[in-house]
Amino acid sequence: MTETIAAGARAAVRPGTRILPLTPHWGVPSAEGWYDSFLSAASVLDLLQHLDQPVDGVVMAGFGEHGREGARELLNVPVIDITEAAALFALLLGRRFAVVTTLARTQGQIEDSLRTAGLLQRCAGIYATGLGVLDLEHDPITTEQAFIDSARQAIAAGAEVVCLGCAGMSGLDTRMSQRLGIPVVDGVSSAVSLAESLIQRHLTTSKIGTYAAPLPKPRRAPATHITEHHR
Amino acid sequence: MTETIAAGARAAVRPGTRILPLTPHWGVPSAEGWYDSFLSAASVLDLLQHLDQPVDGVVMAGFGEHGREGARELLNVPVIDITEAAALFALLLGRRFAVVTTLARTQGQIEDSLRTAGLLQRCAGIYATGLGVLDLEHDPITTEQAFIDSARQAIAAGAEVVCLGCAGMSGLDTRMSQRLGIPVVDGVSSAVSLAESLIQRHLTTSKIGTYAAPLPKPRRAPATHITEHHR
């Protein structure tokens, strides 16, 4: 999935912008719930803290996932989360936007992500297709139809724009837009675009308060592994 | 002023992107209040309706000024308002942002612009320097100091980012950022950047509802002129 996301990012950037896809070394292959999201956040922050090559910006590519504020503390380069990025562009394109995502259980996280970002007022709703993240690549036709169906519910409820509520759906935004006749916004391309703009304009995270660098302190490594979890 | 704004836009765009500065043929030289803003909105929409060359996007360069929804009805290309553009970028850079603007009387318009955009929640306040729009170019040192002073009030009240509440302040964002140590966001460069991104990604205004093309109807020209207004 990381490579699909990277391909989507590369398609969106200017010539000369290099995309460096990074996958945490531990955590979860896909985040489908709060527990997953918090593990994912920590694993991403761990990765960022050990980053040994310079980057000019970071895109957090988990839709509705936690961690962006921690990344803003850790880094001096801009950090963009694809949830906020998709919503920001959607605001420019229609009066109300909806998010269409995978499992219903992730709706709460996405809503909280938008609420804390201050971007919930013009959200017409968060719709779930019922597909899991890893299912999305098995049957692209079924996947596309499920997203179209949810989008139509959203439009009936007043949405004029749809945000794809997950990453790595190569070309789905374009196909949906053609079928629905409305703009469909992908978060990864939105985020890399915003990152490029901030970098070019020498704008980065404010370090005077909330996102000041983390205080020096011992942070202890896990003495026991996070074992695999099966139920 | 239009040329200063155009220069700022050109500095922000990619090579190959042409900026076409347009000034309405009637209306007000600068908008400093609601009456001005509504005249300005109509004059801008009039201009856009008569636009006889193709453009790929439009930036509305009046901070806190009305009209963007009308432009979205008229056009099939993206329309970005510098008020929303500045706020959108500010959201990525700090927990709270403030706007520093010219006259206190424009604070209400800016607040309404952000409120209807759904971007007011993380706004820490709208601060006025007391300078009029046309004064801004007379004494750059006094102007800069006034903006710095207002920004410091905003920072004391919790702002971590400042948006410049007017257009055409060449280089002020950079000088303020150096002196204050926080990001200062200019609306024109923010807006052209967002426009470029939408254009490149083939995203444009949704025409299915709120922003559908205006209905055909006679729209009558002024039989009497809007005379000059002196009190």
Next chain:
Amino acid sequence: MTETIAAGARAAVRPGTRILPLTPHWGVPSAEGWYDSFLSAASVLDLLQHLDQPVDGVVMAGFGEHGREGARELLNVPVIDITEAAALFALLLGRRFAVVTTLARTQGQIEDSLRTAGLLQRCAGIYATGLGVLDLEHDPITTEQAFIDSARQAIAAGAEVVCLGCAGMSGLDTRMSQRLGIPVVDGVSSAVSLAESLIQRHLTTSKIGTYAAPLPKPRRAPATHITEHHR
């Protein structure tokens, strides 16, 4: 239409109150969208700025239309917008009110008008009949039924009062109220009533801040006409 509105106003005022109907000399015959609304606002403000007879108050009779704040700057007499007037009375009559209006495309403007007025909390929804403003006089029976049908949807959704979302619907409020058994509030009679009260009580717009008189400046007349617009 202006005469129908004037007739409704005259029926609502006290003996001795004179209604002076004014129609802008340019702009749009009816406003059905944002573009229309901004043109209308400018044309109304132009008219008010050239008003050469004294008036004691002004009613802005476009439901959901822009411009009231500009009128408050221009004038020293009270200005009432029929959107806010209808809502204000509705608040006294039931727990939730709905607006029933003409085209769906105007719902956004009405919502923004109520939101910036701070009157949205108890609004149970804005319902559209799908009729255009100029259609309303062609078939009063069809019109009335369309408004009744929308009102019933609103009541099913919790509305206990209905505001008519347009002006000049002579007697429709009364007929609807009889059929539905709930209060139906007309904006024009609400607004003239509020205006009369303010005038009698010597209350008028505060000029200390937001609505101070516009600054003296040249405001230039249109060098080219706003041509008629057909698509």
Next chain:
Amino acid sequence: MTETIAAGARAAVRPGTRILPLTPHWGVPSAEGWYDSFLSAASVLDLLQHLDQPVDGVVMAGFGEHGREGARELLNVPVIDITEAAALFALLLGRRFAVVTTLARTQGQIEDSLRTAGLLQRCAGIYATGLGVLDLEHDPITTEQAFIDSARQAIAAGAEVVCLGCAGMSGLDTRMSQRLGIPVVDGVSSAVSLAESLIQRHLTTSKIGTYAAPLPKPRRAPATHITEHHR
């Protein structure tokens, strides 16, 4: 106090409108807190339930006091509360309004009254003079100065209109307005004006839901008296 309130009401109404001042037979002479307010509400509702002469409308003249919804259930004629009435008019006169009231302890009730009415958004604050309700008639000069001082704080905080947060302050609104140069809104004159308008326009409370007549049931009289309360 009731007579002062009645005099204020008579000064505000049209010729031919009769004001019938009613004081509950039990309860509290003045309400200065929640306990007082709830006693007052019940005593007023008791009075209204036993009203043996027809009236066309009712004004609840306790600022920030409870009970208006109960009156709307009991009666088929309009009921106006002076808290909502003052705020409604204030909304027409400036961008933000403040309430200046007596004791600080009543600020919570006034805020709740405005919040449940949906009128809190444009309230710039509720300011207390520290005077008790019965003190207001002892020294009109001190009272006026205390109200002026609080109003000035409110103006410094952004208020452009002031509502008098209590009834029966004969002429204080006019004197304050002259000294402050802003509109000052009295609740009783606002409420009788709104009542007159509703009565003339044959508009009254919706009885389809929230304010339907109370269900028939035994309501038992107090077996013991509410004794006088001294601490």
Next chain:
Amino acid sequence: MTETIAAGARAAVRPGTRILPLTPHWGVPSAEGWYDSFLSAASVLDLLQHLDQPVDGVVMAGFGEHGREGARELLNVPVIDITEAAALFALLLGRRFAVVTTLARTQGQIEDSLRTAGLLQRCAGIYATGLGVLDLEHDPITTEQAFIDSARQAIAAGAEVVCLGCAGMSGLDTRMSQRLGIPVVDGVSSAVSLAESLIQRHLTTSKIGTYAAPLPKPRRAPATHITEHHR
């Protein structure tokens, strides 16, 4: 009904905690509307003001009923209202909660009670079974089914927890929870539990502002009785 409520309270408290059921000597046997609620509030406050035995805490057992702030002024011991108590526990158990209550006409009071408590944001809705309060004991099977049906509507609308919107429904919370598979929260057991905790931890109402003891003043007894009300 008071005894059923008392039995529910006794089942919820620790050994050693005594429940003293108190019923006002006047007022209404059951509150089903605003008028009832305000009468009930005054009768409860009257009772509390005459309480001649020491208590450590008070539970106000009318769901959605007024008066809790008055009780907090009168007393120095904690006061808990079952509406806020049920909601507080519900917040710990699911993302959204719904209230299922008796008559539709009480929905407004419950909503206002939650709104002024600041607990409305996570409320997914207030659902009415259409049963009157005194009906609830006639046919427990019909009652339970009605509550189950309303709860299912609430769950379909996103509720994950249900609060019982009235007191004295012995065992209904448990039976509903078994049938629905979600937590069902009773307000009386919630309130007594919170009261016990505050008492044990020596926490009680803040008396520094809003809930300071009522000012000394004459409070006059009813010269006429509140007669029984039949329509």
Next chain:
Amino acid sequence: MTETIAAGARAAVRPGTRILPLTPHWGVPSAEGWYDSFLSAASVLDLLQHLDQPVDGVVMAGFGEHGREGARELLNVPVIDITEAAALFALLLGRRFAVVTTLARTQGQIEDSLRTAGLLQRCAGIYATGLGVLDLEHDPITTEQAFIDSARQAIAAGAEVVCLGCAGMSGLDTRMSQRLGIPVVDGVSSAVSLAESLIQRHLTTSKIGTYAAPLPKPRRAPATHITEHHR
């Protein structure tokens, strides 16, 4: 610190309730920022996932820290976060509450925690003493004075109750309450009390939606350690 927190918990519970203090095996000794909070959340969830003894409830003892929703997914027993617990009790004791916490940089997390919990409306502010979490035990007199000073600012701004914005401050709530004359609420005792109540009443997290058990999937252990972090 864990032992101090445990001692506070033991003092608050009923006889027979056992407190089992658990400290994650990795992560951070104290959380003072977003990065810390996300690491802490993951380490706590890791610990809970490996919990090999049965517990009846869990208290998350980091004020303003993330993770409670993940714990609710993982467990079938109630989970209480001390941030929400303190606020819930504060709502019962005064009209507005404030939080007094350690470093200013944690104010954003606390605010977000309250906002997503729906508990922000009655929060009068979040005040920072400027002390770090590990400093709190060095000089109890300085610590107490710093908390008193911040609390007084909060009271001047309208707070009537104070919540201690961190855990493990043994007896500080009592000493502050004595000095300030208002209730001061500790989160740990609040949380264990709520947990006991839920357990006794057989109420636990709803598993029908947001907090359903995490989906089975491989969750990979860290291949590299989270090294100690010094800057």
